[in-house]
Amino acid sequence: MSDELQNHDYEHKTSVRDHGSVRREKQEPKTGLEPITLSLVAACAAALMIGGGYLGAKSGGFDFASTTVNGYVPDPPDIEIAAAELSELDKYLAGGEAVYKATCNGCHQVTGGGQGQIPPLVDAEWVTEGTERFAQIILNGMTGPISVNGKSFGSQMMPPQKGSLNDKQIAQVMSFVRHKFGGVTDIVVTKEMVAAAREKHGAQANINTVASLAAADSYLPGEQPEWLNPEPAEDAAPAAAEPEN
Amino acid sequence: MPEDNPADEDVLHRAAIDRSVRLPVLFFFTSAAAWLAVSVVLGFIQSMKLHSPGFLDFPCLHFLQYGRSNPAFMGALVYGWAIQAGLGVCIWLMARLCRAEIKNPITLIVAGHFWNIGVLLGVLGIFTGHSTSIEWLAFPKAVWPILFVAYSLVVVWLFTLFQRRKPGEVYISVLYILGACLWFPWIYLTANVFIHVLPGSPIAKAATSAWYLGSMTYLVLAPMALASAYYFIPKILGRPIYSSYLSTLGFWGLAIVGGWTGIQKFMGGPLPAWMPAVSGAAVIFAIIPVCAIAVNHHMTLRGQHKLIESSPTMRFTAVGAAAFTFYCVFSALNAFYPLGALTQLSQTTMAFQLLAVYGFFSMCMFGAIYFIVPRLVGCEWVSGRRIRFHFWFSTYGMISLVAVHFLGGLWQSHAYAQFDVPLENAISAGRPYAIGASVAWVFIIASNVMFLYHLSLMVFRLGRKSEQPAMIGHADHTG
Numbered sequence: 001m002s003d004e005l006q007n008h009d010y011e012h013k014t015s016v017r018d019h020g021s022v023r024r025e026k027q028e029p030k031t032g033l034e035p036i037t038l039s040l041v042a043a044c045a046a047a048l049m050i051g052g053g054y055l056g057a058k059s060g061g062f063d064f065a066s067t068t069v070n071g072y073v074p075d076p077p078d079i080e081i082a083a084a085e086l087s088e089l090d091k092y093l094a095g096g097e098a099v100y101k102a103t104c105n106g107c108h109q110v111t112g113g114g115q116g117q118i119p120p121l122v123d124a125e126w127v128t129e130g131t132e133r134f135a136q137i138i139l140n141g142m143t144g145p146i147s148v149n150g151k152s153f154g155s156q157m158m159p160p161q162k163g164s165l166n167d168k169q170i171a172q173v174m175s176f177v178r179h180k181f182g183g184v185t186d187i188v189v190t191k192e193m194v195a196a197a198r199e200k201h202g203a204q205a206n207i208n209t210v211a212s213l214a215a216a217d218s219y220l221p222g223e224q225p226e227w228l229n230p231e232p233a234e235d236a237a238p239a240a241a242e243p244e245n
Numbered sequence: 246m247p248e249d250n251p252a253d254e255d256v257l258h259r260a261a262i263d264r265s266v267r268l269p270v271l272f273f274f275t276s277a278a279a280w281l282a283v284s285v286v287l288g289f290i291q292s293m294k295l296h297s298p299g300f301l302d303f304p305c306l307h308f309l310q311y312g313r314s315n316p317a318f319m320g321a322l323v324y325g326w327a328i329q330a331g332l333g334v335c336i337w338l339m340a341r342l343c344r345a346e347i348k349n350p351i352t353l354i355v356a357g358h359f360w361n362i363g364v365l366l367g368v369l370g371i372f373t374g375h376s377t378s379i380e381w382l383a384f385p386k387a388v389w390p391i392l393f394v395a396y397s398l399v400v401v402w403l404f405t406l407f408q409r410r411k412p413g414e415v416y417i418s419v420l421y422i423l424g425a426c427l428w429f430p431w432i433y434l435t436a437n438v439f440i441h442v443l444p445g446s447p448i449a450k451a452a453t454s455a456w457y458l459g460s461m462t463y464l465v466l467a468p469m470a471l472a473s474a475y476y477f478i479p480k481i482l483g484r485p486i487y488s489s490y491l492s493t494l495g496f497w498g499l500a501i502v503g504g505w506t507g508i509q510k511f512m513g514g515p516l517p518a519w520m521p522a523v524s525g526a527a528v529i530f531a532i533i534p535v536c537a538i539a540v541n542h543h544m545t546l547r548g549q550h551k552l553i554e555s556s557p558t559m560r561f562t563a564v565g566a567a568a569f570t571f572y573c574v575f576s577a578l579n580a581f582y583p584l585g586a587l588t589q590l591s592q593t594t595m596a597f598q599l600l601a602v603y604g605f606f607s608m609c610m611f612g613a614i615y616f617i618v619p620r621l622v623g624c625e626w627v628s629g630r631r632i633r634f635h636f637w638f639s640t641y642g643m644i645s646l647v648a649v650h651f652l653g654g655l656w657q658s659h660a661y662a663q664f665d666v667p668l669e670n671a672i673s674a675g676r677p678y679a680i681g682a683s684v685a686w687v688f689i690i691a692s693n694v695m696f697l698y699h700l701s702l703m704v705f706r707l708g709r710k711s712e713q714p715a716m717i718g719h720a721d722h723t724g
Contacts, residue, residue: 025259026483028341029416029476032545034488040540044533051529054580058525060518067515 011083078167088227092188097175099169103161104177107183112181117156121181128182131174131189131220133213135197136164139172144209188228193220252593258344260620267621268338269353273333274614275704276361280325281607282697283368287318289686296679307337316383316525317371319465319598323381323461325364326391327602328429329357330610331469332399335422338476339403339619342419343410349402356398363391379440379454381461388435393430400426417492427463432457432504434704451647452508452516459507459524462601463499465571466489468649470609471495471538474566477546477616481552481559487544491537495633498534503526509580525580535573535651542566557632561612564640568604590661592675593654595682603643603689607660612637624708632698638692647686655679 025093060066101110107118114120121127126134126148139162145154161170168191175188197220206212292310293300301309308314367384370376375385382389403426407419436457440450479486486492500550505527546552546563547606553563576597579585586592594607615632619625626632653675702708 026480027255029345029418029479029490030485031414031417031492032485033490033543036488036490036537037540038492040491040536041316047529047536051526054529055522055526058512058518060522062519064517066518068518083681129545140569175483 054069069140075087088225089188092172092225093176093188095169096172096174097180099165099173100176103165104173107158112177114148117152117153119146119153121177121180123217124148125179128184129216130218131193132218133216134174134178135170135189135194135220136137136208136213138165138174139201140204141200142208142209143207146210157212160207162198166199167191170194187224189220190222190225193222195221196222257385259341262340262344262346263337263620264339265348266350266516268349269336269357270333270617271327271621271704272354272357273336274618275700276357277326277329277333277610278693278697278700280321280329280364281693282319282641284321284326285690285693287314287321287701288415289683291315291318291688292683293473294543294680295685297674299649304686306610308374311369312378314372316376316378316380317368319381320367320371320384321364322602324367324384327466327610328608329360330614331425331466331606332357334473334610334613334617335425336399337470337613337621338418338472339406340421342416342476343406344413345406345409345411347406352398356395356402359391359395361400363388363395366391370444377502379450380438381452381458385442389441390434392428393433393437396433397430400430400703415490416476417486417496418472418476420496421468421475424496425465425468425472428468428504429459432460432464443530448516451514452511452520454489455510455556456507458510458598459528460504462572463503463506464607466601470565470569470606473609473613474542475560476614477558477562478542478566480616481556482545487541487547491541495534497540498537499531502530502534506531506576509576509585510594512580512582512585512589525585528576528580531573532577535570536638539566541568541579557626557629557636558612558616560636561608561615564610564636565605565610568600568643571598572605575600586662587655587658588651589656591654592650592678592682593658596650599643599650600647602649603639608639608643611639614700619708622703622706622708624703624706624710626701627699627708635692635696635699638688638695642685642688642692644679644683646682646689649678649681649685652709653681688707 060068104121108114108121109118112121126137127145137158139160141158141160143154143157145152147153165173171189171191171194174194178184178189204212252677276356289312290301290309291314294309294314298311336353360567363384367388370385370388371383374381377386384392405421407423436453437454439445440457444450458589475486507525508516508520509528510524510527512519514521551561554560579588588597615626656678657671657675660666660674663670
């Protein structure tokens with residue numbers, strides 16, 4: 001259409017007159033040969049010096065490891081950030097939490113609420129009462145019918161942990177579970193206590209059933225650690241400290 | 246009619262050259278202008294969304310949320326408008342300066358179609374949520390090879406044309422065009438490979454992205470715009486460019502430092518300190534070529550500044566060139582800590598990008614388009630009033646946009662640096678400025694709708710059939 005018409009025009013009437021705008025325009029640009037002025041040279045030199053100084057000051061010696069340059073990072077105003085002071089007990093329980101997360105979490109859940117045929121730990125008498133049978137459950141596992149918080153479980157098995165956890169880890173995880181889920185916050189289980197339990201039950205080959213567990217009032221022997229507040233009683237510490245009921 | 250004219254033969258030859266490049270150049274110009282219209286509308290929308298997310302908040306328009314409209318706007322502006330307009334201008338300049346009619350416009354048209362398809366896919370991809378969310382590289386990953394191949398086709402074509410040039414001086418614009426030709430594929434490929442294909446550490450990615458922005462500005466947008474300015478200033482004046490030494494210094498200076506720029510944005514960041522330092526030094530060194538170029542243009546113009554008044558091409562080009570100088574000087578100042586810290590992480594980024602893409606690049610392109618199109622379509626721009634409207638609305642819109650974003654950004658960064666007040670304060674500190682930016686966008690939309698309309702009239706041959714060019718002042722020369 002008009003495209004072709006135009007072309008047609010161009011081809012058949014290539015007289016100068018048809019190219020108004022082209023004819024009007026001045027010649028194609030050329031280049032003059034004026035010299036560079038002194039002031040420009042001076043300006044260039046100044047830019048070079050400033051840039052070079054900049055590079056020297058900020059490049060940190062071209063070291064890949066140096067990432068900060070003086071003056072770049074403004075000093076924060078003095079804000080006192082109180083580093084949270086962890087007590088010995090907190091640290092001990094934190095260790096237990098780590099073991100719990102690594103070992104027990106998958107079955108008993110982060111909340112300790114259990115799931116399906118895996119019984120809860122929260123407020124369970126197996127947690128809050130005698131420490132010997134709790135240690136037994138962890139050391140040698142658990143199977144068969146069991147009643148927890150009034151509900152019956154039994155179709156699943158808890159595997160023994162004695163091969164994978166050492167005395168200290170078991171002691172910490174027991175303390176953690178008792179603190180967090182059992183509400184027993186005034187005493188802990190120590191590694192000496194677990195050592196005693198291992199001494200007594202470590203050789204057992206079978207997985208525990210309710211029948212093979214120690215009695216509900218049987219506590220592992222051993223002292224409470226010194227850092228624990230309040231100071232534990234002198235000799236038969238755990239049994240004495242634990243209210244007997 | 247001024248008849249300071251060379252021989253008729255020359256005129257016919259130039260007319261024949263113009264005719265031979267008509268299709269591809271008009272193709273690039275019109276699609277670029279269409280993308281420009283899209284991008285300014287998106288620019289307005291993303292600006293509104295920044296301060297009033299409820300704007301246009303209909304379920305069917307959910308894709309206009311800031312997180313999508315902002316990268317879509319930038320993508321459409323840079324790849325849809327800027328590069329395409331630049332290519333159109335480069336093709337025309339190259340043909341004129343090599344004094345060769347072109348033989349094979351089909352390659353260019355095909356490349357142009359691919360490019361447009363790439364940009365379209367990219368923008369749609371962003372709207373459908375597939376953005377990579379990297380500044381200026383936000384198109385979905387699948388798009389960059391399309392753009393890369395399309396651009397490379399044009400590059401090959403331009404080099405072939407350069408090979409076929411008629412004997413004579415290789416004018417400085419040709420150097421800039423060849424530079425932009427080679428640098429874009431290099432920069433684009435490198436950035437995409439290190440960000441999308443073989444991503445290293447996130448820090449290296451961030452550095453690459455900052456480098457891409459700097460290099461795109463200094464090594465692609467600047468050369469294209471300068472090629473045009475170097476051509477049109479002496480062309481319209483009808484006198485030679487002032488000094489070839491300055492031209493050479495300007496070109497090679499930019500070529501040497503351009504590819505090191507960008508990373509100064511991350512000064513004080515977790516990068517090896519030398520990386521921002523090198524980039525900072527590069528933008529400072531860039532002052533040298535920039536001075537050379539500015540002096541060269543200025544001295545060419547000496548005594549004839551009145552022409553800026555009357556010739557549309559001259560007027561746009563002059564503003565563009567001034568914006569370039571301003572941009573570079575400002576970038577250099579920004580490399581210094583106290584200012585840089587205030588402009589690093591706020592709205593000022595937007596100010597800088599708009600100053601580069603709209604302020605200097607687009608203004609030069611508008612100038613070139615006003616000169617080139619009448620020669621391609623054989624009629625004159627319909628009215629000087631419309632050109633003036635485009636000029637003033639663009640200029641004022643751009644200046645206020647840049648100023649507002651810049652000041653807003655300073656204010657915002659200042660608020661960020663207050664450690665003891667809530668972060669929210671910093672965000673609300675920028676708010677009034679963001680609102681101001683939306684107002685400025687209205688100006689830019691108005692000016693570009695006018696431009697698109699005017700250009701369409703020309704493309705559909707509805708321009709004036711006249712011997713007299715459309716002037717915006719009173720003068721008796723060509724524009």
